[in-house]
Amino acid sequence: MLLQAQVDRLDACENRKPLIRRDSNVPKFVVPNSASLRNARSFLAGCDPFADTERPAVLELHPKWIYMEPYALAMIAAWGGWCRRHDLPVTVENIGRHANYAARMRLFEHLDVDYDPGLREREETGRFLPITRVQKRSEIGSVIGDVSALLHLDDDPESLAAVQYCVSELLRNVLEHSGSPEGAFICAHRYTKRQPHRVTVAVADCGDGIAAHLGRAHAAALADDRAALGLAMRPGITGALPGMYGTPDNAGAGLFITRSMAKGTGGYFFLHSGKAAYRLRRTPSHDEQLLLFVDAYDEDRHDSWVFDHAWFGTVVSVEIRTEHIADYEGFFQWIFRQIPGRRVQERRIRFT
Amino acid sequence: MSEEIKLWPGANGFLEDKDLARSIRQEKILPALDRGESVVLDFAKVNYATQSFVHALIGEALHKHRDAALGLLEFKNCSPQLRSLVELVVDYSLGGFATEQAV
Numbered sequence: 001m002l003l004q005a006q007v008d009r010l011d012a013c014e015n016r017k018p019l020i021r022r023d024s025n026v027p028k029f030v031v032p033n034s035a036s037l038r039n040a041r042s043f044l045a046g047c048d049p050f051a052d053t054e055r056p057a058v059l060e061l062h063p064k065w066i067y068m069e070p071y072a073l074a075m076i077a078a079w080g081g082w083c084r085r086h087d088l089p090v091t092v093e094n095i096g097r098h099a100n101y102a103a104r105m106r107l108f109e110h111l112d113v114d115y116d117p118g119l120r121e122r123e124e125t126g127r128f129l130p131i132t133r134v135q136k137r138s139e140i141g142s143v144i145g146d147v148s149a150l151l152h153l154d155d156d157p158e159s160l161a162a163v164q165y166c167v168s169e170l171l172r173n174v175l176e177h178s179g180s181p182e183g184a185f186i187c188a189h190r191y192t193k194r195q196p197h198r199v200t201v202a203v204a205d206c207g208d209g210i211a212a213h214l215g216r217a218h219a220a221a222l223a224d225d226r227a228a229l230g231l232a233m234r235p236g237i238t239g240a241l242p243g244m245y246g247t248p249d250n251a252g253a254g255l256f257i258t259r260s261m262a263k264g265t266g267g268y269f270f271l272h273s274g275k276a277a278y279r280l281r282r283t284p285s286h287d288e289q290l291l292l293f294v295d296a297y298d299e300d301r302h303d304s305w306v307f308d309h310a311w312f313g314t315v316v317s318v319e320i321r322t323e324h325i326a327d328y329e330g331f332f333q334w335i336f337r338q339i340p341g342r343r344v345q346e347r348r349i350r351f352t
Numbered sequence: 353m354s355e356e357i358k359l360w361p362g363a364n365g366f367l368e369d370k371d372l373a374r375s376i377r378q379e380k381i382l383p384a385l386d387r388g389e390s391v392v393l394d395f396a397k398v399n400y401a402t403q404s405f406v407h408a409l410i411g412e413a414l415h416k417h418r419d420a421a422l423g424l425l426e427f428k429n430c431s432p433q434l435r436s437l438v439e440l441v442v443d444y445s446l447g448g449f450a451t452e453q454a455v
Contacts (some may be wrong), residue, residue: 236448
């Protein structure tokens with residue numbers, strides 16, 4: 001197991017690594033040997049998925065070994081939908097047995113690529129939620145039911161509820177705000193073999209993106225993708241109204257709460273839209289987990305990147321470190337207390 | 353007169369369907385409050401709910417009727433999680449979000 005100091009050094013190395021830039025005009029995803037959240041910067045910089053729409057699209061896999069986390073899988077599946085929208089067939093290079101995990105996650109089905117891993121289909125239960133496309137709000141309930149059935153968290157209802165919460169909020173964000181013709185692509189994996197025990201959920205779309213959505217009410221979002229991400233992660237910001245009260249249907253607190261769930265358990269939080277990406281790294285101590293900031297850029301352990309190429313849509317990944325939820329006496333009460341209210345007067349709420 | 357509304361969750365007692373919340377709000381809660389009648393929201397079957405659900409359920413009523421809505425709304429059988437969630441939504445619906453550091 002890596003010590004936190006080693007992990008910090010690896011994160012720092014990743015931030016210093018020179019970026020691989022691909023200058024061809026082929027719409028392309030390049031999957032290195034590791035497409036993890038830790039390596040997110042180099043993974044994203046090495047891809048140009050929305051280049052020239054006149055040329056066939058390519059998914060280039062590392063020839064020998066690939067490790068993919070849910071955010072990469074969800075992104076590539078969403079991109080497959082974008083390619084289909086533009087009548088671009090996708091070719092996969094270096095496909096083989098080392099891509100069997102991606103096949104089990106149904107990545108190639110979403111790219112319309114035939115690949116038979118030659119293995120008996122294994123039971124999904126207890127490990128992962130394969131990539132699922134969600135186009136209607138009425139489908140969200142069944143995805144939440146699948147999360148309950150597949151991730152086997154029944155003996156840990158607070159963790160299960162935290163995962164369900166993230167699934168609901170992230171899917172609704174896409175279906176209510178993104179304008180994505182293909183809807184949302186979601187997948188999740190429960191990691192239990194090695195520490196830290198965790199569930200990672202990722203949702204990606206190729207819709208309008210955060211800047212375009214928030215820009216309807218907040219001019220600053222249109223001017224700068226990085227600023228747009230910052231606004232999206234604050235509570236009370238919606239694309240409908242410039243004020244801090246939301247609308248009858250939206251308060252604009254979803255991404256703040258999901259970010260709080262990741263931070264509160266010490267897990268990664270990742271948000272990417274347009275040319276900007278934000279990553280909150282894992283938190284090494286319980287005391288630091290308890291320290292949340294309204295402005296995500298005030299977090300000590302964050303990375304903020306601006307790339308040459310934009311992601312046409314939004315990607316969110318939340319890591320819930322399930323082993324830490326029991327540290328709280330009421331995880332959800334703690335989360336809800338983090339949202340800064342004004343508490344200007346005594347409220348007389350009638351609970352019976 | 354009072355309107356009693358029982359809320360039914362999905363898997364794991366989890367309630368998140370904002371479309372359901374919207375229809376309850378528009379068809380039952382707002383008309384009852386407009387008539388000056390009380391509304392009882394019964395969460396007996398619910399273990400967890402999203403802030404988005406509770407916002408869609410009561411946020412507009414609080415905006416429209418302000419503190420008077422609190423005199424007419426009753427929250428029945430709330431788990432501790434739900435209780436803190438209702439307190440949160442009431443707080444920001446009547447007072448807005450603050451902008452300082454969260455803790």
